[in-house]
Amino acid sequence: MQTISTQYGELIPQHTSDDLRKREILPVEYHGSGGLKSVPLETQTVIATPAGEIPAELISFHENGAINRIFPLNGKLSGYWSQDDEAALSKPVTLTTPIGLIRVKVLSVSFYDDRSLRSLTLWPGETLSVPTPAGPIEARIGVSFTRDGKVRSLEPAKPTSVPTRAGEMTAYDPDAVGVNGDANSLMFDEEGKVCRVITTLTKLTVIHPDGHTHCHVPETRESLCSEAEQEVVPMTVTFTKDTVSVSTDPDATPMTLPREGHVFFAESHLPQLANPFVELHCSV
Structure with missing residues (x-):
């Protein structure tokens, strides 16, 4: 056991293990420059951060010594130890954020190297009402912010209609994975306009300069739950000031078209209505 001095006080690294939650002793890691990179803690320790006091069992650091990410639990x-067992130990934390004072259970809280709040990763099942440029949206999994405190991205908790440069689109990713809340399926640019949407419920039609049209719709794949069923693959649409990119296959290069000379418009797409009597177990 050796105490480590940081900007946030003295930290005691993990030096014992147990048969349930901590079955091995995790190492302390350092950046190439020699600065502390991550430290698992022997016991949960309350850390004072710009967002408030957060209990921590694992902390990672930027090279300048500021906290990168803080994990209240690290089982x-x-x-022998399930997610339900770990969830029983999770407690709500009170945080000062760009969207106000909140109290919520989190998997982790991330900061930029200037100590401003970067993202919140919510505990599975937790939701949070987030005021966005598109109006208040209920979020799950995570919310991220720009350095100056604007909402950068979030993961909608349910299919949500948002305005885009192509019209109203329904944002929702049934395949979203809650590893962290840094980058989510609904994203906004610096002007507060939607710059990326992941959807299974919207069709994007493109009218090309020569007059012909092409429709982009979410594709389907064999269900992960049953070989006899098909499920929808989320489609990603990305907007910039000059281009629109569409990806219907996560393993393929997105199709990118210039906005100038093309017309884009979105409309509802409900592929499950083609066979309304088949229950979709794995997606929306």
Whole structure:
């Protein structure tokens, strides 16, 4: 055991293990420059951050010594210790954020190297009402912010209609994974306009300069739950000031078209209505 001095006080690295949550002793890691990179803590320790006091079992740091990400819990899931067991230890934390004072259970809280809040990763099942340029939206999984405190992205908790440069689109990603809340399926640019949407419920039609049209719709794949069913693959549409990119296959290069000379418009797309009697178990 050796105490480590940081900007946030003295930290005691993990030096013991147990048979349930912490089945191994995790190492302390350092940046190439020699600065502390991450430290698992022996016991949960309350850390004073710009967002408020947060209990921590694992902390990672930027090279300048500022906190990068803080994890209130760091148990190892196994046949002996389940997510429900870990969830029973999770407690709500009160945080001062760009969207106001909130109280919520979090998997982690991330900061930029200037100590401003970067993102919140919510505990599974937790939701948070987020005021956005598109209006208040209920978020799950995560919310991220720009350095100056604007909402950068969030993961909608349910299919949500948002205005885009192509018209109203329904933002929702049934395949979203809650590893962290840094980058989410609904994103805004510096002007507060939607710059990326992931959707299974919108069709994007493009009218080309020569007059012909092409429709982009979410594709389908064999269901992960049953070989007899098909499920929808989320489609990603990205907007910039000059281009629109569409990706219907996560493994393929997106199709990018200039906005000038093309007309883009969105409309509802409900592929499940083609066979309304089949229940979709894995997606929307």
